[in-house]
Amino acid sequence: MKFLIQLFIKTCIETVNLTGMLILIGFLLGMLRNYSVRNFQRGFGSKAVMITGFIGVPVHELSHAIAALLFKHRITAIKLLQRPDVNGVMGYVEHSYNQNSIYQQVGNFFIGIAPIFGGIASMIGLMHVTIPETYNNFVYILMKNVHVEVIDKSTIMGILYSYLGLVKSIFSIGNFENPHFYIFLFISICISSHISLSLADIKGASIGLTVIFFILLILNIFGLSKYIQAFNLIKYNILITSFLVVAVILSLITFLISLSLVVIRKN
Template identity: 70%
Template sequence: MTFMIELLIRTCIETVYLTGMIVLVGLFLGVLRNNSIRNFQRRFGSKALMITGLIGVPIHELSHAIVALLFGHKITKIKLLQKPDENGVMGYVQHSYNQGSVYQQIGNFFTGIAPIFGGVFSILALMRYIIPQAYNKFINILVKSLHVTVLSKSTIEGIINSYSGLVKVIFSLKNFENPYFYIFLFISICISSHISLSSADIKGAFRGLSIIFLILFMVNILNLSKYILNLDLIRYNILITGVLMIAVILSTITFLISLIFIRIS
């Protein structure tokens, strides 16, 4: 009995190591998104949702669809953009999968969280061509994170300082003199306003997460977890956190801008 409890605890910890940061950031982005949208609607009315959704919602839904297809799912119905229905839904992807396939069941988790990474990569693509100096700095931060061997106080402070520097590079005076920067800012706000996960996304992701948990549990029963190096998990989490930080930074900026509009009104 004690052995099974230890296995369950270890599996829970490993599941958190692998997916916890993604889930945590996803929930935080949801809070930022809900507050930002509410502020924009208070200032500009219901049309604010459609303005940001014109770009943000199709990217959100296409992210679902692309990842679903990568995991062998069949897209049965897709709506890239519509007027918000009674539940506030502006788009959706309906897909089916083989419940007998472990690979396709795991795909539910990645399909559910896909809009976070789809939004991040879309913003990075814009950054690459509009403010390449910020993009290069971000890539340098990620490369440095791959060399981390110990997660200490100084390491965490270094990471925080790196992203603080990234914000300064993005919002440098030179960028405000670049007319294309305002295009980047507008599109990034649209994407950030719809980058978080809906309740349906979370529900779908949870189905895949439960399968990931069961696989890790079996790995621990077979005593294969020793091949998962703690060092690699540290680097993995720092790398994932680094990628997600772009979404956090721009979603936070979107929220702050929404507060400014409320103050102006």
């Protein structure tokens, strides 16, 4: 019995190490998104969500669709943009898959969280085109942090300071003088306003997460966990976090802008 409990705990820890940061930041992005949309609607009315949705929703849904194709799911229906229905749904991707395929079942997790990475990729690509100096700073920070071998207080503080530098780089005087910066800011607001996961996304991702857990459990049962341990989880989590932080920064900027608009409107 003690062995089974230890096995279960070990598998839970490994599952959290692999997916915990994605889930945690996914919920944070969802919270920021909900407050931002609420503020935009308070400032500009119910149609405000369509202004951001015009760009943000297609990016969200295309991310699902691309991930579904990568994991060999069959897309049965897709709607890139519509007026919010009674449940607030502005777009959807319906897909089917072979339930006997472990690869396709695991794919449910990545299809569910795909809008986070699709949104991040879109914003980083936009950064590269519109404010290349800031993009170069981001790449420098990414390369610097990915070489971290040990996580301790000084390392964490160093990573936080590096991303504080990224925020300063985004809002540099040079960027404010660059008209392309305002294009970047507007499109990033649109994307980050719809980057979070819907209940349907979370439900789909949870199916894949369950399969990932059982795969890790089986590996541990047969003593194959050495392959998991050989995987450098520190570098993996820092790399994943480096990309996710970009989404958090831009979502936080979106929230602050939405809050400012509410204050201005009240005054």
